[in-house]
Amino acid sequence: MSLDPALIALANDMADAAGTVIRRYFRTPVGVDTKADESPVTIADRETETAMRALIDRRRPQDGVLGEEHGRQRLDAEYLWVIDPIDGTKAFITGMPVFGTLIGLMHRGQPVLGIIDQPILRERWLGIAGQATTMNGQRIVTRPCPSLDKAFLYSTAPDMFKGDDAIAYERVKSKVRQPRFGGDCYAYGLLTMGFADLVIEASLQPYDYCAVIPVVEGAGGTMTDWQGKALTIDSDGRVVAAGDRAAHKAALQALAG
Amino acid sequence: MSLDPALIALANDMADAAGTVIRRYFRTPVGVDTKADESPVTIADRETETAMRALIDRRRPQDGVLGEEHGRQRLDAEYLWVIDPIDGTKAFITGMPVFGTLIGLMHRGQPVLGIIDQPILRERWLGIAGQATTMNGQRIVTRPCPSLDKAFLYSTAPDMFKGDDAIAYERVKSKVRQPRFGGDCYAYGLLTMGFADLVIEASLQPYDYCAVIPVVEGAGGTMTDWQGKALTIDSDGRVVAAGDRAAHKAALQALAG
Numbered sequence: 261m262s263l264d265p266a267l268i269a270l271a272n273d274m275a276d277a278a279g280t281v282i283r284r285y286f287r288t289p290v291g292v293d294t295k296a297d298e299s300p301v302t303i304a305d306r307e308t309e310t311a312m313r314a315l316i317d318r319r320r321p322q323d324g325v326l327g328e329e330h331g332r333q334r335l336d337a338e339y340l341w342v343i344d345p346i347d348g349t350k351a352f353i354t355g356m357p358v359f360g361t362l363i364g365l366m367h368r369g370q371p372v373l374g375i376i377d378q379p380i381l382r383e384r385w386l387g388i389a390g391q392a393t394t395m396n397g398q399r400i401v402t403r404p405c406p407s408l409d410k411a412f413l414y415s416t417a418p419d420m421f422k423g424d425d426a427i428a429y430e431r432v433k434s435k436v437r438q439p440r441f442g443g444d445c446y447a448y449g450l451l452t453m454g455f456a457d458l459v460i461e462a463s464l465q466p467y468d469y470c471a472v473i474p475v476v477e478g479a480g481g482t483m484t485d486w487q488g489k490a491l492t493i494d495s496d497g498r499v500v501a502a503g504d505r506a507a508h509k510a511a512l513q514a515l516a517g
Numbered sequence: 518m519s520l521d522p523a524l525i526a527l528a529n530d531m532a533d534a535a536g537t538v539i540r541r542y543f544r545t546p547v548g549v550d551t552k553a554d555e556s557p558v559t560i561a562d563r564e565t566e567t568a569m570r571a572l573i574d575r576r577r578p579q580d581g582v583l584g585e586e587h588g589r590q591r592l593d594a595e596y597l598w599v600i601d602p603i604d605g606t607k608a609f610i611t612g613m614p615v616f617g618t619l620i621g622l623m624h625r626g627q628p629v630l631g632i633i634d635q636p637i638l639r640e641r642w643l644g645i646a647g648q649a650t651t652m653n654g655q656r657i658v659t660r661p662c663p664s665l666d667k668a669f670l671y672s673t674a675p676d677m678f679k680g681d682d683a684i685a686y687e688r689v690k691s692k693v694r695q696p697r698f699g700g701d702c703y704a705y706g707l708l709t710m711g712f713a714d715l716v717i718e719a720s721l722q723p724y725d726y727c728a729v730i731p732v733v734e735g736a737g738g739t740m741t742d743w744q745g746k747a748l749t750i751d752s753d754g755r756v757v758a759a760g761d762r763a764a765h766k767a768a769l770q771a772l773a774g
Contacts, residue, residue: 287710300695355712358614381614412611417698438611440608440611441699455613
């Protein structure tokens with residue numbers, strides 16, 4: 261089944277609307293609040309999600325929405341939008357232009373569309389299930405990486421790995437060519453273009469990863485939870501993305517110990 | 518004593534020349550070698566430094582040069598250029614546009630000029646001793662940050678803190694509002710624009726920090742070693758930069774324990 265072009269157009273329009281709000285606030289002194297989970301949030305996050313939801317409400321009122329800032333509605337709808345207005349709020353509020361807007365669409369629980377949009381650098385990754393991923397309209401592909409000792413690994417921050425997760429992460433980290441922190445969703449974009457080989461994260465929410473799955477898979481990569489299972493909105497927040505299936509398998513083995 | 522405009526022009530021309538080389542290699546599949554200190558290096562690093570040194574050799578053959586890739590010459594000259602063609606090679610080789618070219622000029626051991634240049638985003642910070650720092654020609658200033666619990670802290674990577682340094686760093690990290698990794702020289706640039714409050718690093722070389730000092734100080738910030746002493750090319754590689762003198766003092770106290 262090919263995806264209704266109206267859904268792709270809506271996703272692109274949501275990314276455009278998000279970028280308009282974000283560019284207005286980027287590198288301005290926005291107030292930063294702290295949420296219950298200790299993560300920061302700003303008026304830019306909230307206004308951006310409001311702008312994205314307004315488009316869904318107008319064109320697809322029957323669809324479900326799961327967003328970082330304004331909660332969940334109609335989770336049992338046939339189509340569910342899973343959105344994060346600013347993935348990488350810590351980067352955003354410090355003026356670092358490597359955060360992104362994430363727009364995922366699930367159809368009966370399966371990821372069918374994903375956008376990673378960097379509105380300052382004006383880079384947009386679009387992934388559609390069964391199709392080749394594009395970045396600003398150009399087809400992109402991951403690179404080969406046959407083993408962990410060749411791998412460039414990204415993770416957003418060491419603190420995302422708690423308890424046993426930290427031990428599992430260290431096992432992978434000690435085997436790769438280069439570990440690095442500070443990517444947020446942008447790291448997955450670099451992986452799809454063949455400039456990084458692995459992204460391993462934990463403590464994620466569905467809006468942090470659902471949009472990323474079609475982008476990674478349409479570029480030739482693989483993205484699962486730490487057991488190698490397909491990701492759903494009910495996954496445990498642990499993800500492994502790899503450009504090469506061999507690196508993905510090796511990462512899963514190292515995580516398992 | 519005001520700085521000879523020919524020196525400022527040379528520094529800008531070196532940054533221009535560096536950017537031309539770097540833009541040619543960015544997001545291309547460059548081979549990555551590993552140096553004796555385990556850090557990565559590419560042909561882009563080497564060619565960029567060669568281009569920068571060619572300009573010094575032509576216009577200021579009497580000056581000293583200390584560069585990351587091609588060694589040191591005439592360290593006892595009146596003027597010493599301290600340069601890093603690509604600070605943040607790990608960011609560069611993974612396609613992340615937040616590395617930078619660093620150009621520092623020391624006069625009899627004192628930092629008198631610094632450039633941080635991001636050639637992909639085309640952002641250039643210029644600091645001159647005794648003058649206001651500019652970013653792309655606009656004057657910039659740090660923001661107030663009266664205490665550590667308000668501070669947004671950047672460091673390039675947790676692994677730069679070894680042994681007791683890691684313990685000292687953790688003491689600061691536990692007190693700040695938000696710690697974050699992945700900045701390289703770009704983090705100092707964000708600090709000078711008032712989007713971050715502290716940068717604390719260790720295991721640095723002179724070419725990683727000499728250029729940054731005039732940029733930070735000309736924007737109203739303070740930058741010293743972990744004892745609060747002025748940085749020289751013989752410092753121990755531990756630096757603290759702060760936008761506000763109060764945050765700098767508090768960071769030094771927390772580092773000392």
